Amino acid sequence: MYGWIWRHLPGNAWVRALISLVLVFAVVYVLFQYVFPWAEPLLPFNDVTVDGQ
């Protein structure tokens, strides 16, 4: 998969590396901003209240 992405990026090796870096940051951003906050309550961590449930 990663090899496939690399082969389909335009430009020479340096440009490709730069684009890859941007892609990595974009993925991390989406994960931190949207995916992890969504997934967090589904996991059994960090319940701090007493609620009788």
Place this chain on the structure above:
Amino acid sequence: MISRGLGELFITVGVLMLLFVTYQLWWTNIRAQQQADGAAHDLQEEWAKGKGRPGAFEPGQGFALLHIPKLDVVVPVAEGIDKQQVLDRGMVGHYNEGATKTAMPDARTGNFAVAGHRNTHGEPFRYINRLKPGDPIVVETRDKYYVYKMASILPQTDPGNTSVIGPVPPGSGFTKPGRYITLTTCTPEFTSKYRMIVWGKMAEERPRSKGKPSALVN
């Protein structure tokens, strides 16, 4: 070809898990601290302008500052124990609804119960297990400082045990109705298996006009 794809998949899953741990242990604290600092700042500004009427508050609305001088904790207290609105924003939440409704500090008698994160999201209650009897816990509102002294701790109890936030909690050592504070958080650290409870008893009710209580001056 298959084995290569499988390898990439494993690496991806591994990196994803590491990223999630990074998010939990680092990023949530940064975010929550920013949000809590913002909320504390807004509160102080409102108080300075004479707003922030005591009484009823909206869910999620900050109305007080909780100080635990021994632990260097200053954290806004908001109405309700909703995760997204309150706890995950680095604030401490006041039990205010349904079966777990508890008193406000200004009530003549009652138990002011609040919940806070032990880990992640600002982790205001990380070290409340280090509190010793007599350590001050101060609730600052627009008009008053309510100074509580830590009384006792329940190191571990079931999450369903709502009696710990009752008006006279069994096990706290309190025997008659009074003005109490209860802090709840999770234990052991990084899990949700049990709850840790810290109780305190009000020692002083000090109008803001008389200046800060001695617990906050040094």
